[in-house]
Amino acid sequence: MSTLTQQTLSHLDWLEAEAIHIMREVAGQCSSPVLLFSGGKDSVCMLRIAEKAFRPGRFPFPLMHIDTGHNYPEVIAFRDKRAAELGERLIVRSLEDSMARGSIVLKHENESRNKHQSVTLLEAIEEFGFDACIGGARRDEEKARAKERIMSFRDEFGQWDPKNQRPELWNLYNARSHKGENIRAFPISNWTELDVWQYIQREQLELPSIYFAHTRPVVRKGELLMPVTDLTPAKPGDTIEEVMVRFRTVGDVSCTAPVESDADTVEKILAETATTTITERGATRMDDQTSEASMEQRKKEGYF
Amino acid sequence: MSALEHLPEIDNGLLRFLTCGSVDDGKSTLIGRLLFDSKTILADTLNAMEKTSARRGMTAVDLSLLTDGLQAEREQGITIDVAYRYFSTGTRKYIIADAPGHEQYTRNMVTAASTANLAIILIDARKGMLNQTRRHSTLAHLLGIPHLLVAINKMDLVDYDQATYENIKAEYLKFAHKMGLKDVRFIPLSALSGDMVVERGERMPWYEGPTLINILETVPAAHTERPEAFRFPVQFVCRPQDSANPELHDYRGFMGRVESGEIAVGDAVTVLPNGLSSRIKSIEIGGQKIERAIHEQSVTLLLEDEIDTSRGDMIVKSAEAPEAVKQIDANVCWMSETPMSPARTYLIRHTSREVKAKIAKIDYRLDINTMDHEPVTTLAMNDIARLTLKLAQPIFADPYRSNRATGAFIIIDESTNNTVGAGMIV
Numbered sequence: 118m119s120t121l122t123q124q125t126l127s128h129l130d131w132l133e134a135e136a137i138h139i140m141r142e143v144a145g146q147c148s149s150p151v152l153l154f155s156g157g158k159d160s161v162c163m164l165r166i167a168e169k170a171f172r173p174g175r176f177p178f179p180l181m182h183i184d185t186g187h188n189y190p191e192v193i194a195f196r197d198k199r200a201a202e203l204g205e206r207l208i209v210r211s212l213e214d215s216m217a218r219g220s221i222v223l224k225h226e227n228e229s230r231n232k233h234q235s236v237t238l239l240e241a242i243e244e245f246g247f248d249a250c251i252g253g254a255r256r257d258e259e260k261a262r263a264k265e266r267i268m269s270f271r272d273e274f275g276q277w278d279p280k281n282q283r284p285e286l287w288n289l290y291n292a293r294s295h296k297g298e299n300i301r302a303f304p305i306s307n308w309t310e311l312d313v314w315q316y317i318q319r320e321q322l323e324l325p326s327i328y329f330a331h332t333r334p335v336v337r338k339g340e341l342l343m344p345v346t347d348l349t350p351a352k353p354g355d356t357i358e359e360v361m362v363r364f365r366t367v368g369d370v371s372c373t374a375p376v377e378s379d380a381d382t383v384e385k386i387l388a389e390t391a392t393t394t395i396t397e398r399g400a401t402r403m404d405d406q407t408s409e410a411s412m413e414q415r416k417k418e419g420y421f
Numbered sequence: 422m423s424a425l426e427h428l429p430e431i432d433n434g435l436l437r438f439l440t441c442g443s444v445d446d447g448k449s450t451l452i453g454r455l456l457f458d459s460k461t462i463l464a465d466t467l468n469a470m471e472k473t474s475a476r477r478g479m480t481a482v483d484l485s486l487l488t489d490g491l492q493a494e495r496e497q498g499i500t501i502d503v504a505y506r507y508f509s510t511g512t513r514k515y516i517i518a519d520a521p522g523h524e525q526y527t528r529n530m531v532t533a534a535s536t537a538n539l540a541i542i543l544i545d546a547r548k549g550m551l552n553q554t555r556r557h558s559t560l561a562h563l564l565g566i567p568h569l570l571v572a573i574n575k576m577d578l579v580d581y582d583q584a585t586y587e588n589i590k591a592e593y594l595k596f597a598h599k600m601g602l603k604d605v606r607f608i609p610l611s612a613l614s615g616d617m618v619v620e621r622g623e624r625m626p627w628y629e630g631p632t633l634i635n636i637l638e639t640v641p642a643a644h645t646e647r648p649e650a651f652r653f654p655v656q657f658v659c660r661p662q663d664s665a666n667p668e669l670h671d672y673r674g675f676m677g678r679v680e681s682g683e684i685a686v687g688d689a690v691t692v693l694p695n696g697l698s699s700r701i702k703s704i705e706i707g708g709q710k711i712e713r714a715i716h717e718q719s720v721t722l723l724l725e726d727e728i729d730t731s732r733g734d735m736i737v738k739s740a741e742a743p744e745a746v747k748q749i750d751a752n753v754c755w756m757s758e759t760p761m762s763p764a765r766t767y768l769i770r771h772t773s774r775e776v777k778a779k780i781a782k783i784d785y786r787l788d789i790n791t792m793d794h795e796p797v798t799t800l801a802m803n804d805i806a807r808l809t810l811k812l813a814q815p816i817f818a819d820p821y822r823s824n825r826a827t828g829a830f831i832i833i834d835e836s837t838n839n840t841v842g843a844g845m846i847v
Contacts, residue, residue, distance in 0.1 A: 124683075124715050125643045127432040128514040137719035138678045141656040145732045145773060169707035170676070170719070173669055174661040256505050263504045270838075282502070283840045284528060284756045286535040288678075289770050289831045293838040307516055309507045 129316055136163075136304035137170040138288060139267055143249050143302045144170075144177040146292040150249035150302075154180040154207070156188075156196035156325055157367045159253030159305060162313055164203065165320050166304060178251065179206040183237050185230040186213045187348055187370040195325040210241040227348075231369040239275045242299055249292060249300040257309045267306050273297040310365075311390050318383045330363045330381040341374045433513040434642040439533045439566065440519055441557035442543030447574045451543065451612035452506060452519060455634075458619040459508040503533045513638055527789065527803040528756040530557065531843055534564035535829070538644050539637070541570045546579045546609070549589050552790045555596060559789050562602055563752060563805070563845070565825055568640050569597075569605045572633065577611040581624040608633055643716065644825055651682030651690075652743070652819075652827050653736040654772035659721060674705065674721040675730055680772065680826035682738070684722070685713035689739040692728050693817045698739050699726040733774040735817045743827060745815040748781065750847040752821075753808050755800040757834065757841035763799060767841070769812065771830040777813040778832070784808065800842075807847070821845035 126134060143150050152167060154160045167176050180200055184193070200207035212230050215221040215237045223233070242250065256263045266282055268290045283291055292300045305313070317324065334345040336355040342362060345351050348370045362375035363386070380386045442448040506517040518533035520526065534540065540561040544554055561569055571593055579585045586609045597605050608617055609628050616622030619634045631639070659674035684690075684701060691698045704714050705721045714720045722736060730736075737743060755761055761780070769778045784807040785794035800806050821828030832842030 125434045125641075126715070126717055128435040128509075129432070131435045131717060134678060134717055134719040138656070141676055141719070142773075145656045171657075171659065172708040173666075173672065174659040174674070177657070257507050260504075263506065264502045279502070284532050284831075284843065285840070286532050286831055286843045287825070287829045288536075289772075289829065291770065291831065291833055291838070291840045293833065295838065307505070307507070309509070311509065312514070 129312065129319060132305070132308055132312055133166060133169065133316070135288075135307065136166045139290065139302060139304040140167060140170045140251065142268075142290045143251055143292060143300070146290070147249040147294075147300065149245070149247050150178040150251060151181045151208070151245065151247045152176065152178050152251040153182070153253070154196065154200070155182055155367070156192040156199065157253070158313055158317060158324055158328060159255065161199070161322050161324060162305060162308075162316050162320075163251070163253045164199065165316075165322055168203070176203075176205050179208055181208040181210065181241060181250075183234045183241065184209050184211045185234060185369045186211055187230055189325070189327055189367060189370060191327050192325045192367050195323075199323075208241070208245070210237050210244075212237050215240060227371065229369060229372040231372045235275060242275070247299060248294055249302055251302045251304065253305055254303050255308050255310075255313075256306050265303065265306065267303055268292045269301045269303065270294065271299050271301060275299075277301075311387070314383065314387045314390050318387060325367065327364045327367060327375075328386070330361050330379045330385075332359050333362050333375065334358070335360050335362065335375070342377065343374055344370070346370055433638070435514045435516065436539065436637060436640065436642045437516045437518065437537050438539040438541060438637070439530075439537035439561070440517060440541045440543065441530060441561065442541075442553070446543040446545050447612045448519070448543050451541070451572070451574065451610070451618070452517060454612045454615060454618050455515075455517070456506065456508050458615065458634075459510055503529050510634065510638060513642070515637065527556075527560065527805070528754060528843075530560050531564060531754045531756075531805075534561055534566055535843065537561075537564075537566050538642065539568040539570060539640055540566045541572050541633075544571060544573050544589055544593075546573050546575045546585055546589065550592050550596070554593070556789045558596070558600065558602065559792065562600060565644075565821060565845070567604060567644060569602060570633075570636060571605060571607045572610050573607065574610045574612055576609045576616065576625065577614050581609070581611075581616075583625075583627045586628075606630075606636060608636070649681035649716070649824060650741040650743070650819070651684050651688075651738045652680045652772075652817075652824065653677050653684065653722065654680060654774065655730055655732055655734045655736065656773045658731055672723075673727065673730075674723055675736060676719075676721045677736075677773065678719045679714050679716055681716055681824055683713060683715045684738070690722075690724070690736050691739045691742055692724075692730050693735045693737060693742065694745060694815060695729065695734075697726075697728045699724040699728055701725075733772075735772065735774075737817070743817045743819050743824075746818055747812045747815050749810050749812065749816075749818065749844075750784075751808055751810060751830070751844040752787075752847065753800070753806055753832070753842050753844040755802055755804045755806070755842050757839060758802050759834070759841070760802075761800040761842070766835075768833040768835050769810070769816075769830050769844075770833060771816045771818065772827060774814075774816055775833075776816060778810045780808060781811045782809040808844075810844075818846050820847060 182196055212221060212233055221233045221236050254262055266285045270283055271277055294300050334357050335342040336345060336351050336357055345357055351357050360377055361379050363378045364375045380389050440448050504519045508515050518537055520530040520533035542557050573586050573589050590607045609625055610617045616624055617632050621632055655675045655677050657676040659676055661669045661672055686701050686704060688701045690701060702723045702725045704711050763780045767778050769776050783797055786797040786804055786806040789805060819827040828846045830844045831840050834841045
């Protein structure tokens with residue numbers, strides 16, 4: 118008690134300390150947690166937080182990626198490299214296996230696989246007996262997420278019931294669950310997109326190359342830029358343009374669009390993020406635009 | 422406000438605050454105003470809100486659409502659950518906990534208040550103090566929010582009249598005095614037109630105090646400015662014995678968050694419950710050594726001596742150990758639709774410690790509108806009561822008034838694993 122007024126942490130230090138505390142609570146309360154790692158920027162931050170929380174020890178959980186089979190190859194390569202550098206165990210479970218088993222049936226071949234991730238995730242949870250999945254979702258991403266708990270309870274069908282959430286007070290988290298149920302834990306709930314970029318800059322975190330400006334063939338569809346890839350070829354009549362773009366979120370190829378940008382460094386992305394006029398998912402995610410409640414609906418079905 | 426055009430050069434930390442009031446008081450408009458003026462509402466969100474407002478036959482954009490996040494809430498046009506909103510001024514980051522104002526949502530306000538360091542109590546200038554105002558103030562006080570800001574809103578509807586403002590302020594001050602509320606500030610506002618939110622406007626020259634945003638920018642972000650005792654609940658023990666590095670063979674790191682106070686290398690500490698003493702050998706974050714750690718920092722502590730320590734234990738400075746108690750008096754808010762059953766055993770989570778508890782006595786229920794004490798035999802959802810609890814093992818507690826982290830606990834129903842109550846040790 119040597120100081121008269123209390124010193125306070127900077128906002129990034131505070132957010133980091135909170136996230137470390139949450140990860141340690143999961144490790145302390147749950148017997149078999151797993152950290153979901155996609156190679157995306159939020160999960161890159163999560164790995165740095167896990168290092169700060171548990172080094173010099175190993176992480177008290179494996180990493181897991183639910184692979185839609187439709188990811189950008191740069192992101193998959195980055196995912197494997199990062200896991201190897203950390204020396205942590207990476208589990209990959211793929212939607213294609215669920216499709217082969219018949220637990221996922223696509224309406225048509227080109228249907229976005231994003232919403233089907235929940236099936237493979239629930240199968241993996243059952244396979245490994247995970248009682249907690251740590252994810253990098255943030256409350257500022259989408260309004261159904263604004264009311265999400267930091268420790269969010271899911272029943273044995275993986276369902277989120279927004280009307281029946283556990284109250285969450287102070288920093289006293291309740292991650293208890295019965296067998297078959299599980300907890301989704303969100304250590305960076307209170308971070309915004311800007312906080313994530315500031316953290317990436319401060320910690321000098323490496324990211325998959327598609328986050329930075331590059332030239333890519335795209336087709337304009339309304340306000341969205343649709344990348345032209347093997348999975349999403351141009352249709353007859355489409356005009357293909359070579360545009361300087363970057364991705365703000367990385368997900369399934371079929372539902373993630375880039376934004377026009379020449380920001381090729383973290384500093385330039387930060388400057389753009391601070392002055393953007395479009396929300397992160399609004400600019401880039403086709404799956405959130407179908408209805409006002411689409412994210413809530415997918416969460417109820419077991420999506421993150 | 423320069424908002425986000427410039428990246429933060431000064432980092433004035435993070436302030437968590439709570440807005441209390443109903444949509445009728447202009448709460449959503451105020452939040453919308455703060456987000457809008459700090460350029461946090463982005464064009465596509467605004468666009469979606471415009472479309473929804475138009476579909477519902479409204480002529481102006483309904484800012485409450487921002488906070489009604491769930492389908493059920495949109496259907497019913499009311500806020501049911503606490504929503505968290507974020508904005509930044511470039512110098513400070515803010516987390517707004519937006520709690521619904523209705524009486525049946527006391528538990529939500531308690532939830533939102535538990536992490537807030539400032540509460541904005543909204544009063545409609547036309548209506549003055551209501552039961553709701555007293556209820557919100559009482560709860561903010563009970564939850565130990567150090568700074569109260571009474572915002573007398575809708576000044577545009579009373580012609581920006583100073584006398585109206587002064588009358589409400591005088592009435593509130595009487596109430597504040599009776600309640601023992603300390604740091605209370607007042608501000609006249611028009612959230613709709615923006616006067617005194619970010620810009621001063623020109624219609625209230627008689628008010629010489631700071632704007633709302635000035636208050637938010639300058640209020641201390643820490644929960645308390647008093648020096649507090651060092652409290653370090655152990656969350657996790659790191660023993661990387663299987664590591665190839667022989668230096669780590671004897672490594673025993675106690676991982677946790679400095680819940681209060683501060684600690685430096687060399688400080689004399691005691692581990693509870695075993696009561697053994699040692700000194701801090703090193704303090705680390707992610708294996709990197711630091712010299713000292715302050716309030717709210719998550720660190721790993723290494724001790725000079727080998728002391729058997731596990732999750733649920735607490736490291737404190739030897740000169741300022743808390744009491745180990747097996748019986749506590751507490752103010753409890755019941756949060757479950759299933760009423761409390763006084764015959765049952767519940768679980769209590771206090772810091773990183775979990776113990777079984779039985780209800781020894783319900784002293785009274787507090788009527789939060791009148792502050793009257795009422796005798797009761799059980800508790801229903803949203804009730805607040807004074808209880809005496811008996812614990813199966815001791816906890817290391819401080820009164821909530823002097824330490825929020827070691828004075829708070831939650832009550833868990835072991836059969837459902839639900840969190841059913843929130844308690845503050847008296």
